Amino acid sequence: xxxxxxxxxxxxxxxxxxxxxxxxxxxxxxxxxxxxxxxxxxxxxxxxxxxxxxxxxxxxxxxxxxxxxxxxxxxxxxxxxxxxxxxxxxxxxxxxxxxxxxxxxxxxxxxx
Amino acid sequence: xxxxxxxxxxxxxxxxxxxxxxxxxxxxxxxxxxxxxxxxxxxxxxxxxxxxxxxxxxxxxxxxxxxxxxxxxxxxxxxxxxxxxxxxxxxxxxxxxxxxxxxxxxxxxxxxx
Numbered sequence: 001x002x003x004x005x006x007x008x009x010x011x012x013x014x015x016x017x018x019x020x021x022x023x024x025x026x027x028x029x030x031x032x033x034x035x036x037x038x039x040x041x042x043x044x045x046x047x048x049x050x051x052x053x054x055x056x057x058x059x060x061x062x063x064x065x066x067x068x069x070x071x072x073x074x075x076x077x078x079x080x081x082x083x084x085x086x087x088x089x090x091x092x093x094x095x096x097x098x099x100x101x102x103x104x105x106x107x108x109x110x111x112x
Numbered sequence: 113x114x115x116x117x118x119x120x121x122x123x124x125x126x127x128x129x130x131x132x133x134x135x136x137x138x139x140x141x142x143x144x145x146x147x148x149x150x151x152x153x154x155x156x157x158x159x160x161x162x163x164x165x166x167x168x169x170x171x172x173x174x175x176x177x178x179x180x181x182x183x184x185x186x187x188x189x190x191x192x193x194x195x196x197x198x199x200x201x202x203x204x205x206x207x208x209x210x211x212x213x214x215x216x217x218x219x220x221x222x223x224x225x
Contacts, residue, residue: 003153003154003156004154006154033213040218041218041219042116042202042216042217042219043155043216045213045214045215045216088154092213098168099160099168100145100155100157100214102154102155102156103154104153104154105153105154
């Protein structure tokens with residue numbers, strides 16, 4: 001099935017460091033979403049982006065909808081141990097009930 | 113306000129058997145989507161139900177079928193199970209209109225032996 005290109009694949013960082021990850025596509029999306037998934041659980045929505053160039057924050061998390069509408073970025077500032085998990089980007093081509101196309105995921109490990 | 117709920121949480125079946133998974137959407141949501149997540153991968157869209165009809169379908173064989181009930185809850189049925197059907201099956205709900213996007217349940221972990 002189709003998946004978006006997400007990088008890096010994994011990150012091992014020290015508590016307090018900032019984190020950046022990105023997601024790219026060959027197709028245009030009208031909505032970009034970022035989810036976090038912890039072991040044994042479903043993805044939890046972190047940030048939703050609806051307009052090209054949009055920059056949205058949720059606490060220490062900031063995400064941007066790329067100008068080309070083919071990419072998105074997620075930054076986490078001052079990481080803490082509970083940030084550990086797998087971060088997925090997802091795109092929607094059409095309206096908000098359209099199917100989600102997910103990225104391959106970025107596994108984040110934070111060491112104290 | 114209850115979120116998306118799914119049952120059962122875990123299931124073990126053997127090849128050739130049939131399975132039914134269940135999902136109750138978040139309050140106020142009338143659209144249910146199902147995704148399959150294999151180990152180490154992102155979720156893959158199976159299909160979506162709205163007004164008790166299949167509205168969109170991903171690249172999955174006819175062995176995967178579903179149903180939506182008048183109360184918006186949904187079932188996913190998989191017939192003639194294969195080893196490769198082992199995965200986490202996720203249900204996501206959203207309102208039929210408006211700006212909210214999809215919210216996921218905890219998933220059902222299916223193991224096919």
